[in-house]
Amino acid sequence: MMKLCHLIFIASVVVSSCLAASPSEIEALNDLYSATNGLYWTKNTNWLVGDPCTSKWEGVVCDENGSVVEIELTYSRLQGTIPSSFGQLSNLKYLNFYRNILRGDVPQSFANLTKLEYLNLSGNSFIGTFPEVLFSLTNLQSLILT
Numbered sequence: 001m002m003k004l005c006h007l008i009f010i011a012s013v014v015v016s017s018c019l020a021a022s023p024s025e026i027e028a029l030n031d032l033y034s035a036t037n038g039l040y041w042t043k044n045t046n047w048l049v050g051d052p053c054t055s056k057w058e059g060v061v062c063d064e065n066g067s068v069v070e071i072e073l074t075y076s077r078l079q080g081t082i083p084s085s086f087g088q089l090s091n092l093k094y095l096n097f098y099r100n101i102l103r104g105d106v107p108q109s110f111a112n113l114t115k116l117e118y119l120n121l122s123g124n125s126f127i128g129t130f131p132e133v134l135f136s137l138t139n140l141q142s143l144i145l146t
Helices: 002-018 023-035 084-088 108-112 132-136
Strands: 060-062 068-072 094-096 101-104 118-120 142-144
Touching: 023 084, 084 108, 108 132
Parallel strands: 068 094, 094 118, 118 142
Antiparallel strands: 060 068
């Protein structure tokens, strides 16, 4: 019986380590938190605690490989600019920042979000024009900017 428990423990450790986000994804999310006043978000449960996938950061969804594939932070009081490191989330498929207080420009690094299928940046205070790269993301099925 003791060997069985030991094997189960080992299997759970292996599974947990497989689900961890990459260091560049963690950096991008940490930068987002810092650049947009994360301490005052309405949806910041578990942010900056451990790994976004294994610690279940609110609004972040990871796939079975531990890649960040979805961010849903609507009505969350994100205030500031999206950092250029955000483009490091190269496996992101779904991004919804509807109704926050984001401003400035959308970073050119969004060009790296080639798997993005859904993007909602409406209800914010962006200035200028949106980068052309948004319109060349070939997997994008839904783009909501106003």
